[in-house]
Amino acid sequence: MSERELREALVEIGRRCYQRGYLSAYDGNLSVRLNSEQLLVTPSGACKGLLQPQDIVRTDLQGHPAAGQGRVSSEIKMHLVIYQSRPDVAAVVHGHPPTATGFAVAGIALDRPALAEVIVSLGCIPLAGYGTPSTDELPEAMRPWIVGHDALLMANHGAVALGRDLFEAYFRMETIEHFARISLTATLLGGARDIPSHKVAELLRIRERLGLPPATPGCPRCEALASAPPAGARNRCGLEAPAADWSEDDLVEWIARVLEHLADPHAGRRVE
């Protein structure tokens, strides 16, 4: 794409993010690789829903604006660390979508194996630690999670989505917020039921076949996703109901837990 087309695409994605409430007022920032040495980045202090192509700032890979360009986003450091760590990534969308940011504020990652499409498209969505915006703390808190994850929550801050182009990064931001809303609804309805672990393994294999990164080795969240124990509904006693595909061992363990529960109905569900 030409520089002009990329500037127009940034304007369009900024408008969509603003209209969908992923950004408010002057929040958030977007960027895209222009070539091997330059980026296009949204400007500081502007509403991303009302940008014009000429407002976009061209910078080098250290975030320094080219001559005659405006002031670059104060969160440029986050974008730079992503481009340095992920040569495959060509676009970054950062915003504060309210439900996903609610999870980030509550300290809850979106890493439950609850929706097949999310496991296939994003794997897990981990929660990076808190860092003061615009300082080095923020990219450093994100750095361990960037390799192998295309979507992250940032504690007490927001969410970031990476993509091979701007639209892929934007659609991943949509998936983050959509999954957060579904997860919140399931929680309000009594709690999400996880997809059984052997079915999660199947989804991770589909992910690999599609050329997406496998569950990241060394990422505790990804490993938990790949080896999640079989899980069924929780019944009124707070015990899991047996799923139809449980093995004999699972059933033996479950019966033992039911017997324990009958001996002491309050075990395991006291509020500490």
Ligand SMILES: [Zn+2]
């Ligand atoms: Zn932010």
